[in-house]
Amino acid sequence: MASSVWPGAVAFGLVIAALPWLRRDSSLARTVVLGFAILLTWRYVAWRVSETLPPVGLTADWIAGIAFASVEALALVSTTITLVFMTRTRSRSAEVEANMGWLLDRPQLPRIDVLICTYNEEEPILEQTIVGAMAMRYPNFRVWVCDDGRRRWLEELCRRHGCGYITRNDNAHAKAGNINNALSRLEALPDPPEFISILDADFVPTPEFLTRAMTLFRDERVAIVQTPQHFVNPDPIQGNLSAAHVWPDEQRYFFDVLMASMDAWGAAFCCGTSSVIRFSALKQIGGFPTESVTEDYLVTLRLRQIGYQTVYLNERLTLGLAPEGLKEYITQRSRWCLGFVQICRGRCSPIRPGNGLSAVDRLILSGTFLYWSAAHLFRLLGLLIPALYLLFGVEAVHADVSDAILNFVPYFVVQCAVMAWLSEGRLLPIMADVSQLLSAHAVVRAVAAGLVKPKGQKFKVTAKGGDRDRLFVQWSLFRIFAIYLALTIAGVMLAFVIDDGRPLQESSVLALFWSWYNIIILTIACLVCIEQPRKRKAERFATCEPVTIVRGGQVYSYPLLDISTGGMRLAGKAPAAVGTAVAVRVGDTRVMAQIVRADEDEFALRTDHSLATRKAMIRHVYGGRYSAAVERIRAGQVMLTILGRVFR
Structure with missing residues (x-):
């Protein structure tokens, strides 16, 4: 076991040591790093194809193994194409x-x-x-x-x-x-x-x-x-x-x-x-x-x-x-998928000769088609394969722990580290898998619809706005994830607790770790299905800048904490009682507002609803000075936040 661990440890050490010193905008650095990631990816694929497939025969093991390995390989073709294109970047x-x-x-x-x-x-x-x-x-x-x-x-x-x-x-x-x-x-x-x-x-x-x-x-x-x-x-x-x-x-x-x-x-x-x-x-x-x-x-x-x-x-x-709700989020992504499959079935197909597309266009179209089709299907199969083994003994992947560590760990660790470096933390494995899982069923259906009947499909609008001030559950999706979760937990309980006399192969250890990972992403997916209330009608931007308030000839200055097109929150003691009208100046914008809340150390204003004030606030808030972006992403903070949501 010890001899099989060192390649993963060395790969991890090399990546962690080298990446902070490399420039993200350097094509040479990107090519070397991504080339290493691609090499380990296809080393893993070679191992999967040559060492982990079940014996040939019309058995449940062989059918499940071939299907799963084929979909996984196609998904990794898509990943490889993406990595190739990420060897360059451009700012204009x-x-x-x-x-x-x-x-x-x-x-x-x-x-x-x-x-x-x-x-x-x-x-x-x-x-x-x-x-x-x-x-x-x-x-x-x-x-x-x-x-x-x-x-x-x-x-x-x-x-x-x-x-x-x-x-x-x-x-x-x-x-x-x-x-x-x-x-x-x-x-x-x-x-x-x-x-x-x-x-x-x-x-x-x-x-x-x-x-x-x-x-x-x-x-x-x-x-x-x-x-x-x-x-x-x-x-x-x-x-x-x-x-x-x-x-x-x-x-x-x-x-x-x-x-x-x-x-x-x-x-x-x-x-x-x-x-x-x-x-x-x-x-x-x-x-x-x-x-x-x-x-x-x-x-x-x-x-x-x-x-x-x-x-x-x-x-x-x-x-x-x-998209403000999960239903709209899934509708949008399934429409993107359907439209892309329609393109691939039309005269701009990447496999259609003589249509004027370059090799680069054909490669991108092919990789994107595999992303929508194979990658999302792989995410669903990844939930079923360990459960099938633990519940029914269907062994789609024949591998022991030492081989998995030797072949999977270097590929997985290096790819995670490289993508985190390139994206500055915008891509984390668990969050990427949750995002993909949420729309996977709708995307797979859209792929099938686009392939079978590319013409005559309706355009589904992504709804925006509406009343979202109550908590509610997307039950249709929640039930699906709950069933997956129940099957996964049942498999673990049956194999390791209830039927403790059942002979377990070394693959069971892999299935156990795999199941625990699935339990994590399914739990997060279930939480996303619980739509949290959004009581604010206008989105607020956090900021820190001075605001001047005038009332009765007196001028007051306060730090601004956040602002929207309909109001603002300021630090300090309010200059007057709730309900009092005041004149406000923030930057070059002057508007009338009313104090609507006053606490010990902060208070809130609501701007008046006149056309002139609405226009002034829209121009100020959307003038380019404010941003809702997360400036620095820390994986530890993300995981702690999600953990807090689980136990809330």
Whole structure:
């Protein structure tokens, strides 16, 4: 046993010792480190295929073993493709600064039409986006709300705020059809745009969004500039685990790490909202394609087929809402999966010859397809395999402890350490597995639907807003995870407690550790299914800056603790009783407010609800000065927070 432990220990020691001294932006360092991780990954795969499969035959062991090993190998192909692309990364901020003079020195900047796409969002959400869009500091743009809900009140809201309103008689082709309808209207104007920008209804742009994105169109081959999606609210994993202060939203790894690597390979793609698009290029492909419910990815591929590029500007230039409930979270991810499978079944398939896609595009499409199909299926099979062995003796993996330590541990430890280094802690194994598990059933169904019937699938909108001030349980999903959990615990109890006379092979030790890991992630998944109440109507940003309050000729100064579009919390003793009206100045923003709560060492203000005050607060809060991001991620704090949630 001792001789089999040292490779894992040495690998762990080398990685831990070397990684802190390496630069994350160095392609050489990334290539060496990721090459080592890939080598250990395929060393592990070779061991799995050559040493751990059951004897050949039409037995339950052999069928389960072959199925599980095949799915695992395909999932690791996807992982390997991702690791290859992560050997590079790119930041375009310096390019933006270098091109700023080129843009601003032009006698007239190109006209941009900003399209806010909406279907069923509520008025407060849309008003924030409209006000933020109208406040952008770019001299030549128009804002249009594209309403697929045909709502009279929204038309009036647009008139009140001075922006355009576009609607249509049907909802054909969902969001893509909504945008294409707007494009045909804009093209018919006497002064059509040179560029368009797409914003989802809940994404508020910062004042510099258009200006900074436009600098990257100096290259005539650039058709799309995509920027990341940042969120002001916790996603269901953060919120339901009470972990928003220690763990970032699930999309941070994708937008902060993975997309920057894709851009370095010339393979960035449109993500819908928070993008700017060259209108002439879009017209060449007939507008947004409608063959997939993920029209954003497909528009990138169609443009790439005729020689245009998509580039990625990794700066926080828009702020939006993450899915607020678990149901919406799963709906969004299953839609992404379905749309991607539709793309792979269409004329942009990675295995279709002569469709104009590059080798890089084909490799990314293949890896992403395997991520949605094999990786999520592997996560579900990973719950069943140890339970099948402990309950029914079906041994899908033939391995002893020493061999597992020799082959699995080096691969697992190095990959965890490398990904933690590259992502600055944004990717932790347990949290990644929980995230994948939550949507795994819906994703597997979406893969099947997309493969069997790629056409005629409905676009499912991710609902935002609504009443979420009560605790409730997503019972349909909770029951599934509870069944998995019960089977896993039953297997452990039967094999090691109840049937203590049963002969156990060395594989039982592996099954025991595997089962305990599954118990942990299933417990966390069950907790995420318990939706915590969210009583605040507007999300708050923690901050520390001075605020001036004027009342009755007296001027007071207080430290600001947090702020939202509807109010703020300040440190210190309130200057007057609850219910008193006061004038407030924060930064350059002056508004009227009312004291609504006064404690011993802090008090709260609610700003008045006039149109002028709402606009002033939206512009201030979404002006780019505040962030809900977790600046430093510590794995220990994350685990302690989750442990506290378990026993709360």
